[in-house]
Amino acid sequence: MQVEFDDGTLLLRNAPDDVPYGEWDDRVDEYRTRAYRYRALLEWAGKWTDGNEQATLQEGFAHTLEDTARAYPDLDLTQALHIEPRDYQQAALDAWIDHDRRGSVVLPTGSGKTFLGLQAIADAGVSTLVVTPTIDLMNQWHATLTNAFGDQLTEPVGVLGGGSHDVTAITVTTYDSAYRYVNEYGDQFGLLVVDEEHHLPAPTYRQIPR
Amino acid sequence: MIIAPYRLGLTATYERPDGKHELLEDLLGPVVYRKDVDELAGEYLSEYETIHMSVDLTADEREEYDEEYQIYRDYVDSHEFDLWKEDGYAEFLKRTSYDPQGRRALIAKQRAERIARTAEKKLDTLDNLLKRHHDDRTIIFTANNDFAYDISRSSSSPVSLTRPRPTNAPKSSTASGREYSMLVTSQVLDEGIDVPAANVGIILSGRASKRQYAQRLGRILRPTDDRQPARLYEIITEDTMETYVSQRRRRGWVPVLTADLARSRTTDETITPLFIDPDEERYQQTARELIQLFEAHLGEPKGDLEDAIDELTIADTDYKIVQGLAKLLKDECEFEVVASVEPREIRRRLFEKANERYPIVRQPTLGEDTQKLEVYSAVADDLGVSLEECYRGMYADLEDNKRLVRIGTRTADQYASDDDTSTSTTNLTGSSDAEYEHTGLTVDWLVTRYNLALAQAVLYDATEMRIRVWDHFGTVFSYVKLFGLMHRIYPIDSDGERVANTDQAAGYEAVLDGPASLFSKSQKYGIRMANFLPALPLCDRWEMVGEILVDETTGETRQFALDPTEDLDSHYSAGDQFDSDVERTLADKWERANTDWKLVREDDVFDLGAEVMIPDFAIEHPDGRRAILEIVGFWTPEYLDAKLEKIRKVEADNFVLAVSEQLDCASEEFGSAADRVLWFKTGIHVYDVVDLVEQYATGMSQSEEQA
Numbered sequence: 083m084q085v086e087f088d089d090g091t092l093l094l095r096n097a098p099d100d101v102p103y104g105e106w107d108d109r110v111d112e113y114r115t116r117a118y119r120y121r122a123l124l125e126w127a128g129k130w131t132d133g134n135e136q137a138t139l140q141e142g143f144a145h146t147l148e149d150t151a152r153a154y155p156d157l158d159l160t161q162a163l164h165i166e167p168r169d170y171q172q173a174a175l176d177a178w179i180d181h182d183r184r185g186s187v188v189l190p191t192g193s194g195k196t197f198l199g200l201q202a203i204a205d206a207g208v209s210t211l212v213v214t215p216t217i218d219l220m221n222q223w224h225a226t227l228t229n230a231f232g233d234q235l236t237e238p239v240g241v242l243g244g245g246s247h248d249v250t251a252i253t254v255t256t257y258d259s260a261y262r263y264v265n266e267y268g269d270q271f272g273l274l275v276v277d278e279e280h281h282l283p284a285p286t287y288r289q290i291p292r
Numbered sequence: 293m294i295i296a297p298y299r300l301g302l303t304a305t306y307e308r309p310d311g312k313h314e315l316l317e318d319l320l321g322p323v324v325y326r327k328d329v330d331e332l333a334g335e336y337l338s339e340y341e342t343i344h345m346s347v348d349l350t351a352d353e354r355e356e357y358d359e360e361y362q363i364y365r366d367y368v369d370s371h372e373f374d375l376w377k378e379d380g381y382a383e384f385l386k387r388t389s390y391d392p393q394g395r396r397a398l399i400a401k402q403r404a405e406r407i408a409r410t411a412e413k414k415l416d417t418l419d420n421l422l423k424r425h426h427d428d429r430t431i432i433f434t435a436n437n438d439f440a441y442d443i444s445r446s447s448s449s450p451v452s453l454t455r456p457r458p459t460n461a462p463k464s465s466t467a468s469g470r471e472y473s474m475l476v477t478s479q480v481l482d483e484g485i486d487v488p489a490a491n492v493g494i495i496l497s498g499r500a501s502k503r504q505y506a507q508r509l510g511r512i513l514r515p516t517d518d519r520q521p522a523r524l525y526e527i528i529t530e531d532t533m534e535t536y537v538s539q540r541r542r543r544g545w546v547p548v549l550t551a552d553l554a555r556s557r558t559t560d561e562t563i564t565p566l567f568i569d570p571d572e573e574r575y576q577q578t579a580r581e582l583i584q585l586f587e588a589h590l591g592e593p594k595g596d597l598e599d600a601i602d603e604l605t606i607a608d609t610d611y612k613i614v615q616g617l618a619k620l621l622k623d624e625c626e627f628e629v630v631a632s633v634e635p636r637e638i639r640r641r642l643f644e645k646a647n648e649r650y651p652i653v654r655q656p657t658l659g660e661d662t663q664k665l666e667v668y669s670a671v672a673d674d675l676g677v678s679l680e681e682c683y684r685g686m687y688a689d690l691e692d693n694k695r696l697v698r699i700g701t702r703t704a705d706q707y708a709s710d711d712d713t714s715t716s717t718t719n720l721t722g723s724s725d726a727e728y729e730h731t732g733l734t735v736d737w738l739v740t741r742y743n744l745a746l747a748q749a750v751l752y753d754a755t756e757m758r759i760r761v762w763d764h765f766g767t768v769f770s771y772v773k774l775f776g777l778m779h780r781i782y783p784i785d786s787d788g789e790r791v792a793n794t795d796q797a798a799g800y801e802a803v804l805d806g807p808a809s810l811f812s813k814s815q816k817y818g819i820r821m822a823n824f825l826p827a828l829p830l831c832d833r834w835e836m837v838g839e840i841l842v843d844e845t846t847g848e849t850r851q852f853a854l855d856p857t858e859d860l861d862s863h864y865s866a867g868d869q870f871d872s873d874v875e876r877t878l879a880d881k882w883e884r885a886n887t888d889w890k891l892v893r894e895d896d897v898f899d900l901g902a903e904v905m906i907p908d909f910a911i912e913h914p915d916g917r918r919a920i921l922e923i924v925g926f927w928t929p930e931y932l933d934a935k936l937e938k939i940r941k942v943e944a945d946n947f948v949l950a951v952s953e954q955l956d957c958a959s960e961e962f963g964s965a966a967d968r969v970l971w972f973k974t975g976i977h978v979y980d981v982v983d984l985v986e987q988y989a990t991g992m993s994q995s996e997e998q999a
Binding site: 093114151186 | 293294295296297298299300301302303304305308310312313315316319320321322323324325326327332431629742776778779780803806808809810814816844845901
């Protein structure tokens with residue numbers, strides 16, 4: 083089968099009937115699923131590789147799966163701020179990595195959540211979309227990301243929103259712009275960082291990560 | 293909508309009062325790490341800790357807040373101020389000074405802010421905090437005087453109140469006098485109040501305060517002993533301006549009419565745009581005045597045009613209609629920076645030159661600044677432009693100073709070249725449309741375009757659109773594809789009833805939505821449906837029913853039905869009737885040929901899943917037999933591949949093809965249709981086609997019936 087990114091969803095061409103999460107789309111006579119099932123699909127097919135590890139083949143047979151959905155590059159980045167992570171920041175990062183780089187970190191205001199975000203981006207080593215609730219925060223993130231990674235990137239940190247429309251390997255955006263454009267760019271990022279994530283469950287915003 | 297396998301959520305306040313944070317685990321993953329303020333205090337947050345407390349508005353407050361805020365937001369959205377930028381907000385304020393609607397918007401904003409700031413429940417929260425800290429020294433900050441009084445009156449503890457005073461007044465000793473354990477102030481600390489050594493600070497603000505502000509307040513706090521850090525509480529009103537985002541903003545790429553200009557009526561079942569009668573004189577009059585206004589401002593600054601429109605708006609009671617019509621005209625205009633030298637360059641040079649002459653400003657210059665002129669002249673000379681060009685060019689890139697360079701098909705240069713004639717037209721009033729036709733924009737065009745825009749505005753919230761068309765299938769489905777809509781297609785008869793197959797079809801019904809509609813109802817594709825709508829009036833007979841979402845949380849919808857009775861006009865192109873000369877020539881030859889078979893243009897729609905294929909012709913015999921003809925003429929290799937791909941998917945025994953011999957392809961590539969191919973050299977002969985059709989046409993012929 084072939085996994086293809088189609089306008090914010092995943093089109094599963096020639097998928098077997100036992101494909102997980104597949105919903106039959108009678109308009110195209112193929113299975114289709116939400117974009118965020120990408121990783122689970124690869125895991126199911128024994129195709130998921132995490133960082134430098136080899137694909138862990140499932141028991142029995144692995145389904146043949148051709149991944150044409152992924153359009154995001156690997157990045158080799160080190161945050162250049164010369165700040166040592168505090169103990170709890172390191173612990174939070176480790177916990178996130180232990181959970182296969184999926185999850186939420188809850189820390190009080192002013193404890194350096196943005197810095198943790200930088201560490202996560204460097205660790206994941208893939209192109210990243212940072213989503214923030216306001217243009218103010220978007221600008222703050224943009225400045226911090228540029229300081230941390232600017233010299234190592236071939237293109238400047240991208241900004242999507244507030245009148246800008248530049249999408250690059252590391253891009254910051256607002257919830258509003260993400261909602262508008264994510265079906266267009268949803269295949270171009272391997273890491274999604276959501277700042278002030280408690281806004282995310284709003285009816286429209288929750289469609290962004292799906 | 294994003295595939296990212298790695299996900300990280302960050303927050304200080306994970307739990308939501310509505311319990312919806314449970315969704316986050318599915319969307320981003322579980323909480324992997326959590327540290328509270330208490331756990332970090334001392335070691336990392338030793339100076340003070342900030343505690344955010346949010347209160348809800350009461351139901352009454354909420355209702356009033358939403359109402360006022362919507363007035364403000366709609367106004368701002370409709371004028372596209374970018375409030376996040378400083379000049380955007382200044383622009384808004386400037387406008388409020390002369391635009392009554394703007395003034396109303398400003399008042400609405402202030403009312404909403406006041407509600408958020410003085411929310412009743414804040415006092416309860418404050419009271420609880422004061423009880424908890426009854427033996428601490430507390431300073432309470434509020435941005436509003438009245439509220440400070442309220443607090444001082446309602447609080448059970450002795451409270452000192454400070455008020456703004458002139459900066460030259462002697463600083464009072466009240467604050468540091470320590471007679472009171474509590475201080476309420478509406479003062480921002482820039483003014484340098486002599487602040488007591490408080491260990492608890494409480495900020496009562498309308499919105500989440502800016503980080504620097506909170507930090508500055510935090511620094512004045514001192515812990516009483518080593519074990520207890522100083523505390524700064526920030527009590528904010530939940531879900532007011534800072535989190536509230538206009539729905540219209542969220543949705544629209546390019547809304548034709550913004551939310552405040554849309555006009556519709558909603559009943560229990562339906563939603564209908566409030567169309568205007570295009571023939572009614574007062575609308576014709578308004579449209580005429582507006583077009584004249586735009587013409588008169590060709591070559592002039594955008595700001596002047598906006599002011600003139602506002603004046604007209606004040607004079608006319610139909611605010612929404614005037615602004616709506618003006619918006620449609622603006623969409624047909626082009627505004628450009630007109631300056632002989634790049635404004636940025638002029639500013640840079642002016643700054644440098646001025647800097648040479650006044651290295652440091654110690655005192656504001658009194659009286660007339662005579663040197664200013666010298667600076668401008670010097671820079672103008674350097675740049676080789678006139679003094680006036682330099683002066684006017686300096687800020688030519690501000691939005692208001694951009695020039696109207698094109699209206700419709702008419703550009704400013706043409707305007708300049710026939711200055712004499714246009715002066716005479718603009719002096720005329722009540723003149724006929726003919727005089728304005730040189731812009732391509734007529735009164736009738738504007739009023740009918742307006743009705744279409746009203747209908748489009750309703751469709752922004754559509755979750756699904758059902759259309760029925762009885763002609764122009766090729767045009768309609770090419771627009772479906774262009775706007776990224778997906779479809780389910782059903783052949784229908786002339787009454788609109790569904791029929792078994794395309795041979796019996798008089799028309800087609802299509803249900804339009806988008807890829808993610810498969811998983812849940814979404815108004816995400818509403819804008820695409822709105823963009824598609826103008827394709828429908830290209831048909832002679834059509835019907836449309838939109839499912840319009842009226843309540844996002846409950847998913848409640850209303851129906852919006854539309855058909856040609858509203859006389860909507862399309863500004864989209866119907867395309868050429870024939871794709872190629874080969875088709876046109878065949879149609880011409882068929883006219884003159886002697887055969888009972890009739891050649892019918894684009895009569896069938898093959899549903900190929902993601903796409904449709906609309907063959908060039910159907911060929912029909914009076915006895916009921918029928919075949920479908922596709923001409924494969926001159927195509928680039930890429931187009932040919934795509935075309936062959938489509939042809940192979942067609943499952944119809946009566947599907948025949950005429951293929952050019954000049955194409956680099958072989959019979960096998962036509963799949964099951966390989967036997968039904970007629971190869972042609974330069975033109976197609978009618979009788980060759982007839983022979984092929986005789987062989988493969990399906991349907992009952994009379995002779996067979998008799999036999």
